[in-house]
Amino acid sequence: MTALAIMGTGLRRLARDRTALFFMVLLPTVIILVIGATVRDNGELRIGVVTAEQTPLATELVTELRNTPALRVTDHAAATARTALRRNELDAVVIVPAGLDATLRSGGTVTIPVLGGAAASTQQAAQSAVAGAVARHAARIEAARFAAAKRGGTFDEHLDTATRLQGTVGAVTVRTETVDATSDYLPLGFSYSAPTMLVLFVFINALAGGAAIIESRRLGIYERAGAAPVRPRDIVLGETLTYLAVALLQSLLIVGIGAALFGVRWGDPLAAGALITVWALVGTGTGILAGTLFRTPEQAGAIGPAIGIAAGMLGGAMWPLEIVPDAMRTIGHITPHAWAVDGWTEILSRGGGIPQIATQLAVLGAFAVTLLTVASVRLGRRLTA
Amino acid sequence: MSPVLAIAAKDLRQRLRDRSAIVLGFLAPVAIAALMSFAFGGGDSYHLDAAVVNNDHGELAAAFTQVLRRPELSELVTVHTVRDEADARAQVDSGQLGAAFVIPAGFTAAARGGSAVPVTVLGRVDEPVTQQVGAAIAEGFTAQLNSVRLTVATALASGAPADTLPALAAEAAARRLPEQITTAQAGTRPLRSISYFGPAMGIFFALFAVGFTARGYFLEKETGTLDRISAAPLRPGVVLAGKSLATLGYALASLTTMALVTTLVFGAYWGPPLPAAALIVAMTLAMVGLTALVISLSRSQRQAEGVAAMLTFGLVLLGGNFVYLAMAPPPLRALALLTPNGWALRGFTDLATGAGASAAVLPVLAMLGFTAVCGGLAALLSRRAAR
Numbered sequence: 001m002t003a004l005a006i007m008g009t010g011l012r013r014l015a016r017d018r019t020a021l022f023f024m025v026l027l028p029t030v031i032i033l034v035i036g037a038t039v040r041d042n043g044e045l046r047i048g049v050v051t052a053e054q055t056p057l058a059t060e061l062v063t064e065l066r067n068t069p070a071l072r073v074t075d076h077a078a079a080t081a082r083t084a085l086r087r088n089e090l091d092a093v094v095i096v097p098a099g100l101d102a103t104l105r106s107g108g109t110v111t112i113p114v115l116g117g118a119a120a121s122t123q124q125a126a127q128s129a130v131a132g133a134v135a136r137h138a139a140r141i142e143a144a145r146f147a148a149a150k151r152g153g154t155f156d157e158h159l160d161t162a163t164r165l166q167g168t169v170g171a172v173t174v175r176t177e178t179v180d181a182t183s184d185y186l187p188l189g190f191s192y193s194a195p196t197m198l199v200l201f202v203f204i205n206a207l208a209g210g211a212a213i214i215e216s217r218r219l220g221i222y223e224r225a226g227a228a229p230v231r232p233r234d235i236v237l238g239e240t241l242t243y244l245a246v247a248l249l250q251s252l253l254i255v256g257i258g259a260a261l262f263g264v265r266w267g268d269p270l271a272a273g274a275l276i277t278v279w280a281l282v283g284t285g286t287g288i289l290a291g292t293l294f295r296t297p298e299q300a301g302a303i304g305p306a307i308g309i310a311a312g313m314l315g316g317a318m319w320p321l322e323i324v325p326d327a328m329r330t331i332g333h334i335t336p337h338a339w340a341v342d343g344w345t346e347i348l349s350r351g352g353g354i355p356q357i358a359t360q361l362a363v364l365g366a367f368a369v370t371l372l373t374v375a376s377v378r379l380g381r382r383l384t385a
Numbered sequence: 386m387s388p389v390l391a392i393a394a395k396d397l398r399q400r401l402r403d404r405s406a407i408v409l410g411f412l413a414p415v416a417i418a419a420l421m422s423f424a425f426g427g428g429d430s431y432h433l434d435a436a437v438v439n440n441d442h443g444e445l446a447a448a449f450t451q452v453l454r455r456p457e458l459s460e461l462v463t464v465h466t467v468r469d470e471a472d473a474r475a476q477v478d479s480g481q482l483g484a485a486f487v488i489p490a491g492f493t494a495a496a497r498g499g500s501a502v503p504v505t506v507l508g509r510v511d512e513p514v515t516q517q518v519g520a521a522i523a524e525g526f527t528a529q530l531n532s533v534r535l536t537v538a539t540a541l542a543s544g545a546p547a548d549t550l551p552a553l554a555a556e557a558a559a560r561r562l563p564e565q566i567t568t569a570q571a572g573t574r575p576l577r578s579i580s581y582f583g584p585a586m587g588i589f590f591a592l593f594a595v596g597f598t599a600r601g602y603f604l605e606k607e608t609g610t611l612d613r614i615s616a617a618p619l620r621p622g623v624v625l626a627g628k629s630l631a632t633l634g635y636a637l638a639s640l641t642t643m644a645l646v647t648t649l650v651f652g653a654y655w656g657p658p659l660p661a662a663a664l665i666v667a668m669t670l671a672m673v674g675l676t677a678l679v680i681s682l683s684r685s686q687r688q689a690e691g692v693a694a695m696l697t698f699g700l701v702l703l704g705g706n707f708v709y710l711a712m713a714p715p716p717l718r719a720l721a722l723l724t725p726n727g728w729a730l731r732g733f734t735d736l737a738t739g740a741g742a743s744a745a746v747l748p749v750l751a752m753l754g755f756t757a758v759c760g761g762l763a764a765l766l767s768r769r770a771a772r
Contacts, residue, residue: 019691027698034702038713044514061564070517086573086738088711089718093571110564117571117738124461125433129521131566135528138564142532143539146557151543162539171531172492172501174523176508176516179478183510298600301690302405302593306413313420318707322511324424 002230006238007245013212014246023208024250028201029257035197036190036262045126048076048090055101061112061137065094068133070125085117092116092126104141105155140166183349185320186341190262195344198254199337200317202247202279204308206287209246211300213239213291213379222383232383236376243287247280267347271354275343278364282336285371292378316341336367388619392627396601397634406597410639414590415646418583422651425578432460433515436467436476436485443493445530449486449504452526457568462522477507484508484519496530533557573739574654576711580737581730583653585706587643588668588726591636592701595672596693598632599679603686629673636669656736660745664732667752671725674759681766700724725755 014020049062066073076084081093093115103110114130116123143165144158151158186192216222225235255276258264266272294300312318314328315337321329332338343360346352354361400406435453439446453464465482467473473485487505495502504523508516536557537550545553605611614624644665647653655661675696683689701707703720704727710718711734721727732748 019687019694022691022695023698027702030699030702031707034717035708037717038708045518068521070514070521082571085571086740087734088576088738094566104563108563109561112564112566113569114566115569115571117573117575123568124458125518125521127566127568128458128461128525129518132521132524132528134564134566135525135532135562138562139528139532139535141563142557142560143536145563146536146560147539147543147545150540150545150553153543158539158543161542162535165538165542166535171534172496172527173503174506174520174527175503176506176520178510178516179474179507180510185511296405298403299405302409303413306409306417306590310413310417310420313417313424319424328423 002234003238003241006225006235007241010212010239010242011245020209024201024205024246025253025257028197028250028254029261031201032190032193032197032254032258032262034193036193039188039192044072045070045091045122045129046089047071047073047126047130048081048084048093049073049096050076050078050081050093051096052098053096053100057101057104057141058096061096061100061134064133064137065130068129070129071133082115085115088117090117091122092130094130107145136166184345185322186345186348190258191264191348194254194258194262194264195266195348196312196317196341198251198258198276199279199315199340199344200308200312201254202250202283203286203311203337204305205250206243206247206283207290207304207308208301209243209287210290210292210294210304211297213288214294214297214300217291217382218297226383232380235383236379239288239291239379240284240372240376243284244280247283247287248276251276251280265348267351268353271343271347271352271357274354274361275340275347275357275364278361278368279336279340281368282340282364282371285368285375288375288379289371292375292382311335311337314338336364339363339367388617388623389627389630392614392624393630393634396598396628396631399601400597400631400635406635409590409593410635411642414586414639414643417590418579418586418643418647418653419651421582421586422579422647422653433462433483433519434465434481435462435519436465436473436482438467438470438473438485438487440470440490441488441492443491445493445496446488449488449523449526453486453522458522461518474507477509480509483512483515486519486523501534529562532562536560574737576734576738577653578709579647579651579653580655581709581711581734583643583647583651584655584733585730587640587647588704588729589697589701589706591639591643591669592672592675592697592726594632594636594639595676595679595697596690597635598628598676599683599689599693600686602628602680603683603689607686625677629676632673632676633669636672637665640665640669654737655733656745657742660736660742661733663745663749664729664736664752667749667756668725668729670756671729671752671759674756674763675725677763678759678766681763681770700726703727705730722751725752728752728755 047065049065051058051062062073065071076093081090084090085093095113095115097110097112100110112134114127116126140159140162143162144155147153147158147161148155186195222235226232255266255272259266290300290304294303309318314332315335316332317337321332321338321341324332339360343357343364346357346360350356437446437450437453439450450464453462467476467485470487473482473487476482477485485507487507489502489504492502492504504527506516506519506523508519533554537553540553541547541550611624644655644661648655679689679693679696683692704724705713705721706726710721710730722731728748728751732745735744736742
């Protein structure tokens, strides 16, 4: 009962703190929005096209580029294309030269410049993909010219025939096949940003929340509580319940906002619930530990987020660990974050349930037990000292 | 010593005695930039580890393997050997290979006539683009074969007699495609991730100075220090100037340290020294303006802390300190230019990618404009409060 009263006070204190509410709800929501909007594409090559003329053959070439799966094509003016290329907003720029239509119709050869700006390998990838599209276009032109030379008739007539035949004639095709069925990554967009930001912010918020314990210590709240017939054990339990309630509340808000505003499907409810609960316990342990480790609320409020961000980066909450070198991935699993993100990947990308995330739950459980034990022993000692 | 300097020196001394100021201003940004540097150490570029499963043993399969080994693809593709198709599938599945090309039995014979059989590009669900790039390379190779087929088919469709087919095919094969691509360098430097996230993290952590100073101001107000200072024969504004100078000094030291450490240790490039320094100074001035605004918006220590935190996080989110804006959709990039840190990052990106020193002019002006707006607003608000 005493513990519950302490929790009630803690929660009331929090509800009155508008800054805390900003960090708990508004900031995560905005970040989910920004990151979700940024992490949308699966790494298609971004090609800028500068067209010097709006002629039929030039337009057809640009359409051919647009229909190439590996490319995302946007139109640009010559000057902005170069700037975008320099700023890495584009991977390559294709320049459709003036006179392309006339040259091709009159039997000439056209050279199409491809400007590369990024790393050499990205440039070669872009060039290979562009070359494929250009070759498909060129094949039709060549067929039309050849037929016109052999059989007479207009270039356009034969071009129509070639275009029709290109889809049907028994060409040597290239087909793609994936060898695995399920993804190791979180889905893109908001389904990526919502779970990772849940992991990041519940932890950071708990860490920064350590400030409340320091303030209670400084204001002598624990001494006053101790004057009443309240056992230190109850105070420790009360604080633990407060942090747990805050962490769970924040998680549920993020889950709710993610589902309602951003259409995130959180997968198996049991598995998601279990993961949220152990993660809230990890956060609780960390928050109370921070409350006994830092000396001033300012320290907790300032250093807490820095530690939280660093752990989030190491643990794959800021970017997927699949893109970092193997050693960094191994090191990342020192943080509980990596296990939590692994758990969410299993649930969201592969439809995993409790059995599939058993390892992650066990590891996170061990983190939670260790942190909570150390934190309550330290807090208990502070109270009785 | 002038009173402004004395006040600034006192504030700085006080700040540096607080260990969290050292952590936030100097250690944390370096540590986090280092983390990012290690994480993206491999560079964010494409590489294709590929293998060719040759079930054809014909001339064309050999030619395709040669295509993959061409010098134009040296940076992009590394060709590995595999025992058979099962081995290739296993290696693609485990991620050792990015893609594998399976050239089917009878490919050469079929491509020369008869019904064609497709080349298969094996890839993984998580690497769709790697697979598509692989497919594009294969299509580049098949394009020449297909061009001959299409040319002959079109000629036949327009009425060429069927018995001329061998002659047509031979003639078509001898011709070259009428469109070729040529590659050119845009003359820019590739942007390394540390060159973006170095300044981004430096600015993020330096922005904490806004909260520190604003909080310190109200602390001194509440403890009566400010009243005692204003009892001295000082012109109005001296206290504020001193405090601003302290913020300026702290943020400048923090950003400069960040620039030096990331450059010397992690190979970041912040741009030529002069324009880079101009960007750093302009960004620091914007922080001073922001501090004045926060102070004028707040009534207490706690409020100042809250307002500063919200402004700081709002700015870094919009400005692109946490997301690599070059990959973001254009509306987000436009929003970033409403923030001084967004302009600073644009300036640093431009300088780091080889734009001239003049690329810093517009960002510097924008940041100075932001400073002026903040300062003006702060003056307006405090005058109204004084009334």
